[in-house]
Amino acid sequence: MPTFTALTTLPGKAPAEALGEALESLNPEPTGVGVFEIEDGSGLWEVGAYFTEAPDAAGLALLAAMHGAKDFTVSELPETDWVAHVKRELSPVTAGRFFVYGSHDADKVPADAVPLLIEAAMAFGTGHHGTTQGCLRAIDRLATAGEVPASVADIGCGTAVLAMAAARIWDVTPVAGDIDPVAVEVADANLAANGMAGRVICVEATGFDHPEIAKGAPFDLVLANILKGPLIDLAADTARQLAPGGHAVLSGLLNEQADEVTAAYAAEGLDLVQAEVIGDWTTLTLRKPG
Structure with missing residues (x-):
């Protein structure tokens, strides 16, 4: 057809x-x-x-x-065999210690990798986009540097791949929120597919506005892979919700938007630790002094 x-x-x-x-x-x-x-x-x-x-x-x-x-x-x-297309185009992705893959590539998971099963049909955040890769690599760098967050929030979680990554490598139960109720359902389904049911608390929320998110504050790590406008709007709330010494990993930014977002968070007292460019996209890692 x-x-x-x-x-x-x-x-x-x-x-x-x-x-x-x-x-x-x-x-x-x-x-x-x-x-x-x-x-x-x-x-x-x-x-x-x-x-x-x-x-x-x-x-x-x-x-x-x-x-x-x-x-x-x-x-x-043109008429397309989408199953074959997905298997061909969505090859596994390595981002630091993380290996993001679809079920058709389950036999390719390296023994020393942290596996994250994300099906292509599962909304946004399959791991193939530069913003998701950048966030996973930032999480990997924080872990390598010896950071051990006791509380993690994933704001605008999509598939919850970032929250799952945090839960895989740290003894923490992240809270993951998204404004889209379908994304929350997808996140829960992803957790089940990864054998991680209950390891992440998934809620429908706008920004930090939810009792479950409030319960987890202050956070040692805030993850937000969304868009420039919402990130700027969240700058003050993120600074308030972060514990002293805590980090924020932000993405969803075109390279030319990174300076504006960095400035918005600097105005709230957060210091830039690293800005990583992957293709057209930038991922920011910031830290709250303390």
């Missing part, structure tokens, strides 16, 4: 959401619609729709004009 995509961009969240809603009234109807902010500082939002038959070109042009969007770009996607 063929799949068609129709993509456009326009400035502003409200207009983008309005266009996304309007797309659902097209005939033929889209099988799915997505509205996403483009995290490059441009203020643009991407609106996309998926169709199982060629979409109405005139209808798309009219909607774009009505909502102040660029003309839609329509593409037909």
Whole structure:
């Protein structure tokens, strides 16, 4: 069955959401619609729709004009064996002592590695993105340096791969929070798949705003692999929630965004320990004096 995509961009969240809603009234109807902010500082939002038959070109042009969007770009996607594609493209990743793999590569886990089983279908944070790799490598460096955190928070946890990594190497039960309830379900499923049920407390939360997270504070280690804007918004809370001498590992940052985030945390008293670049992405490790 063929799949068609129709993509456009326009400035502003409200207009983008309005266009996304309007797309659902097209005939033929889209099988799915997505509205996403483009995290490059441009203020643009991407609106996309998926169709199982060629979409109405005139209808798309009219909607774009009505909502102040660029003309839609329509593409037909080739039929793909996604299982084979995933097995081919998502090869295992080594990040410090950690080995992130899918179940199809279970026979490749090195005997001396810390294994983390993350299936490609399990939302975001498979370990293949430079931001996740950077965070895992930062955790590895802290452990190598002799850090032994007694309390860990993973803010915006996604698959909870970072919280699981911490729980694998330290005697700690991290608390992992995400604003998306689906991500929390995914995190719990990942824990079960790794034989780690109960080793991480997964909660639906915005930032640090949850009783389970409050119970664990102050934290010796805060992990946050999210986006520039939310990271800046969390700077003051992170500084308050960190114990003296505690570390924060932050990512989800394009390289050109790292200085702005570093400055926001420096204003709250946190010192930069290391900034690691992997491709287009930077991971920051910061420390609260004390």
